[in-house]
Amino acid sequence: MKIALIGASGFVGSKVLAEALRRGHKVTAIVRRPERLAPHPNLRAVNVNVLHRDELARILAGHDVVISSYNPARGVPGPEVFHRHVRGHRAIIAAAKKSGVKRFLAVGGAASLKTPAGIELLDSPDFPTAFEPFKPGIRGTRELYYLLKKEPGLDWVFLSPSVMIAPGKRTGKFRLGKDHVLYDEKGASRISLQDYAVAMIDELEHPKHHHERFTVGY
Numbered sequence: 001m002k003i004a005l006i007g008a009s010g011f012v013g014s015k016v017l018a019e020a021l022r023r024g025h026k027v028t029a030i031v032r033r034p035e036r037l038a039p040h041p042n043l044r045a046v047n048v049n050v051l052h053r054d055e056l057a058r059i060l061a062g063h064d065v066v067i068s069s070y071n072p073a074r075g076v077p078g079p080e081v082f083h084r085h086v087r088g089h090r091a092i093i094a095a096a097k098k099s100g101v102k103r104f105l106a107v108g109g110a111a112s113l114k115t116p117a118g119i120e121l122l123d124s125p126d127f128p129t130a131f132e133p134f135k136p137g138i139r140g141t142r143e144l145y146y147l148l149k150k151e152p153g154l155d156w157v158f159l160s161p162s163v164m165i166a167p168g169k170r171t172g173k174f175r176l177g178k179d180h181v182l183y184d185e186k187g188a189s190r191i192s193l194q195d196y197a198v199a200m201i202d203e204l205e206h207p208k209h210h211h212e213r214f215t216v217g218y
Contacts, residue, residue, distance in 0.1 A: 001204065004063040004101070006030045006050065006070050006092060009037060012107050012165070012193060013069030017043075019170075019197035023205070030059065050088050053095045060099035065204055068092050068144075069107040073137060085140020089147055097153060105204060106148060108158040109141035110165075110189070113181045113215055121163065121181060128163065145213055157209045161196050162217035168192030174199065174216050182217030191217050 003020055007013040008029035017037075020027050026042045034045035048056050050070060060066055070092055072084045096104050111122035121127055122135070122142060131138060148156045162182055174195050175182055181189050199216040203209060 001025050001064040002062065003027045003204070004030065004060045004066045006066070006068045007107070008045070008069070009033070010069055010071055012071075012161075012196065013067075015193040015197040016067060016069060016107070016200050019194075019201045020204075023201060025201075025204075028059065028063065030056075050095070051091045053091050053098065056091070056095035057098035060095055060101050063099075063101050065103040065105060066092075066096045066099075066101050067105045067107070067200070067204070068096075071107075071137070071141070079136050082136040082140045082143070085137060086143050086147075089140070089144045093147060093151060093154070097151075102155045103204075103207075104148075104154045104156040105200060106144055106156065106158045107200070108145060108160040108213065109138055110160050110163045110181065110215070111138045111142040112145045112213070113160050114179055115181055126181075152211065155210055157203060157207075158213040159196070159200055159203065160213055160215040162191040162215065163189035165191050165193060165196055168194060170194035170198060172198055174218055177215045177217065179213065180215075182215055184218045189217055 003025050005027050008017040009031045029045040030048050034047050037045045048059050050056055070088050073081045113121050115124045115126045145158045183189050
């Protein structure tokens with residue numbers, strides 16, 4: 001398949017890129033610094049400012065799917081981060097619609113998942129204190145979920161990771177859920193970046209979700 005991957009060099013996007021190439025897909029990587037990506041016969045890297053909607057739409061046109069791993073300021077605290085997220089998400093959605101590409105897969109976060117008490121994680125006592133400085137960016141990713149729910153014209157999916165997502169092993173063994181945080185047998189909510197990428201490309205190749213969010217965890 002022909003994939004347009006926004007944020008292909010990022011924390012999550014780089015693993016999605018690796019998984020897509022591993023499976024033989026052709027990827028247009030939309031990144032700030034194309035020169036940082038290793039050459040690959042199935043890879044084309046381009047630098048496009050996502051806020052330039054017309055230009056972005058032109059690049060997206062002709063692909064089978066858009067995968068957005070947009071994150072303008074991962075790990076950067078401060079209230080302006082939220083607004084940067086939302087501006088980018090709005091522009092990307094608009095460009096995807098203009099491009100004519102119907103399938104839209106979003107790298108989401110765990111913030112909108114519900115805890116056992118039925119409260120969204122970001123608003124619950126279960127929200128990890130270590131993430132407090134980065135709430136604006138986390139809220140920005142959650143806002144993408146809310147924005148997509150207003151877009152019936154896109155065949156969108158928002159894939160939420162577990163609460164903890166970090167580099168690890170590619171096992172291909174995990175569980176899928178819907179709207180609630182997944183916990184393992186030890187009560188931890190976790191997934192490796194590599195297995196998250198597997199779940200994303202699995203959904204690309206064998207669509208099971210439409211106009212909805214789902215989650216992945218051990």
